[in-house]
Amino acid sequence: MDLFHNLYNGFAVALTFQNIMYCSFGVFFGQIIGVLPGIGAPTAIALLLPLTFSIDPTSAIIMFAGIYYGVAYGGTITSVLINVPGESSTVMTCLDGYQMALQGRAGAALSVAAIGSWIAGTASVVLLMAFAPALAKFALRFGPAEFFALTMMAFGLLTVFGEENPFKVIISTMLGLLLSTIGLDVVSGMPRFAFGVPQLLGGFDFIVIICGMFGVTEVFNSIENPEDEGEVLKGKLRLRDMFLTWEDWVASRWAIFRGSVIGFFVGMIPAGGITTASFIAYLAEKRYSKHPERFGKGAIEGVAAPESANNAASISGFAPLLALGIPGSATTAVMLAGFMMWGIRPGPLLFMQHANLVWGLIASMYVGNFLLLLMNIFMIPVFVAMLRVPYSIMMGFIVVFATVGAFSVNNNLFDVWMMLGFALMAYAMIKLKYPLVPLILALVLGKLSENSLRQALMLSGGSMSIFFTHPISAFFMGMAFLAYLTPVLRWYLKRRQVKAAQA
C-alpha cells in the first residue's frame, strides 16, 4: 500500500531524535502560548520564523505545526480555570468548562478536553492522510484560471465567516493585495509603488509585515485592553480528580465524535478556521442534545465538542495549505510565508517533490498529539504557573523578538522601521474594527492570485470567459460570487427588517 509505505517513511523522519525534540518543543511552547492570553499562534510562529533560517525546513514545520495544535490544547486550561479564554478558539469552552470548575469538576473538564482533543486530533490526521494526497492529485489539473478562482473563493469566504462588517473585510483584503503588488512586477519587470525608494523595489518581506502586525501590534493592543486577571480557582488539582466517571464517558463520546467530524470539515474550508469550528460544534451539540437546558451549566458535552472540534480543525487546516498552497487562517498563512522563505512552494507538487517533509509532518502529528495528551494530564500545574509571568516583562520580549526577526531578513534597520510602521497601521485597523486576517491572507496569496489572473488572461487573449468556461474554475468563481453576495444580502434583509419595524 502506497499510503502505509509513505507513512512508514514519514515516521522514519518524525522519529529521529532531532525531530522529536523540535516536535516536543513545538507542542510545549504552543501549550504555553495557548495558556497566555494576549499572544496567539500566528504571533508565536511569526516571531520564531526568522530564527529558523538555518534549521532544516522539515524540523521547522514540525515545530510550527506543534505550536499550532498545541495552542488548541493550551487555551482550554485558562478557559476552564479562570473563565478567560487563552485563545479565541476556546471561547466556547468557557461556557461549560468554567461552570464545571465551579462545581469542583475542573479536573474532569480538563481531562475530557485533553482526551477529546487527542482523539479528534488523531482522527483528523488519519482523515488528512486520506484527503490531502487526493486533493493534491486533483489539484494537479489546475491551471492559472483555477488558481485565480480558488484565491477569489478564499477571499470571498472571509466575508462570510468574519464577524466584522463585510465591507471592512473587503477593504482589508484589498490592502493586503495592494501591499503584495509593491516592488518589481514579476511579469514586466516594472517597479510599482516603490516611489523611488530602493529598499521598496524588492517588495516588502512577509516576515517584516507579520512581525509588526502580529508581534508589536499585539503588544499595543494588550496594553490598552488588559485581560481581566481572573482568580485561579482554589483547590489543588490532583491526578485522581482527572479521571472521568463512566457517565462522563457515555455523555461525551458522541460529542467527541461529532466535534471531530465537524472540526475536520470546517477546518478545511478556507477562512473556516478553528474558532468557527468550535462554535459550530458547540451549537450542533446543543441542538442534538436531549437535554439542551444543561448547556451553560456545566455539561461535559459542552466542553468535549468544541475542544475536539478545534483540534481536528487545526490539523485539517493543513490539507488546503499543503495540497493547494492556500492557507485558511492567519496561522497557516504565516506558515505559508515560512515555506516561501525556505524556498518550498506548497501546492499539488509538494507531495512528490518533498514527500519526506509532508509525510514527516503528518507522522509528527501523531507524536505531537500524544505528547500533548500526556502533558495535559500530568503537567497542568506547570502551565497554570505560567500565568504568573507579568505582561510587563513578556511584552518587552515580544518586541525584542519581532525586531530581531524583522532585522534578520535583510540585516538592515530600514526593515525594522517598516515593521514599526506596519504595527501602527495594524493597531489603527484593530481600533477601527478592521480585521487583520484578510490582509495577511491576501498579502501571502497576492502574488499567486495576480500572476494566475494575468497568465489566465494571456492564455485566453484577454477574455474573462476563461474563468467561467472551465468547469472547476467556474465552480470556484460561483462560490466566490455567492460568498460575496451573502453579506450584501444579509445587510439588505437587516435593513428591510429595520424599516419594517419602523413602519
Add this chain to the structure above:
Amino acid sequence: MAVLALGMAVILFSRQLPYHSDYGPGPGFLPMWIGVVLVICSLIVTVQELRAENKGESFFQPRTRMAVKVLVVIAIAFLLFPLLGFSVGFGLFICATMRLMGGHRWVTCGVAAIVTAVGIHYLFGHWLDIPLPTGLVGW
C-alpha cells in the same frame, strides 16, 4: 470615528490616482481594480459610520496613553540602535518598559537589562549567527 473613516476614504482616494495614469494595462491592471473596489467599499463604510446612531467606542481610550508611551520608548530604542547596537539597546529597552509598565524596582529592571543584553548577544549573535548591529559600543 466617522471623521476618521472619512479621512481613510480620502487617503484611499489619493492613493487611487496613480493607478490609472502611470501604468499600462499589464502591471496596472490589478492595482486599478483594487483601487476601484477600495473606493467603493470605503464610501459604503463611511456612509454606514455616518448613519450609525451608536458611535461605538472612541478611538482614544483611557489606556491609549500607556500604549503611546511604549511606542515612544520603542522609537527611542530604534533610534539608538545605530549608536548602541542591539544588545545594549534592548537591555535598556527592557529596563525602561519594565519600569514603565510593571513598576518593578530599579534593581530588578537593572538585572533584567543585563540578562537581556547578554542573552541577546549570545542567542542571536552567536548561536543563530545573525550579524547584529553593534553600534559604537562594539558588542
